[in-house]
Amino acid sequence: MDFETVLVVATLFIGLPWLVLHYMTRWKTAATITTDDEVLLDELYQLAKRLDDRMDTVERLVASDNPDFKPARLVHDSEVDNQQLRELDRLLAEKKGTRP
Template sequence: MAETLGILFLVVVAPIWLVLHYGTAWRKTKSLTKGDEQLLEELWNLSQRLEERIDTLEVILDRDNKDWSKK
């Protein structure tokens, strides 16, 4: 029973609490700080580089083993 309540809390209550808590905190600031903007830009650039690397790896795998994606 306690296990079920714990799982229920984690699945239902915790996400709602987090959304409400951080939503309220976000409304207080209503804008990104310069540091936040810089971090977002760095993360965006990193994600673009990683996407390019994945595309390159897929091309290499397609060339070497056409059935790699079916595994």
């Protein structure tokens, strides 16, 4: 066999599968969330909950001082939103192994 044939066969049976498997592995590892990302998301979620509570308090205070005040939010303390938050709290508690 000449050198070109060996090169083509090596490329087809070694190089191509290695290239495909290499990028498949990189794709699978890139799609996962790291522990640091998970901690950051949890912290951001807790911060968002605190800010939401503060916004409720500010809106109640302003509404008590000014009867014409209309909150910028669409629905105050919406049950649909609260149900989603409770579900998210439950999932986080299950992940941590505690009860909400």
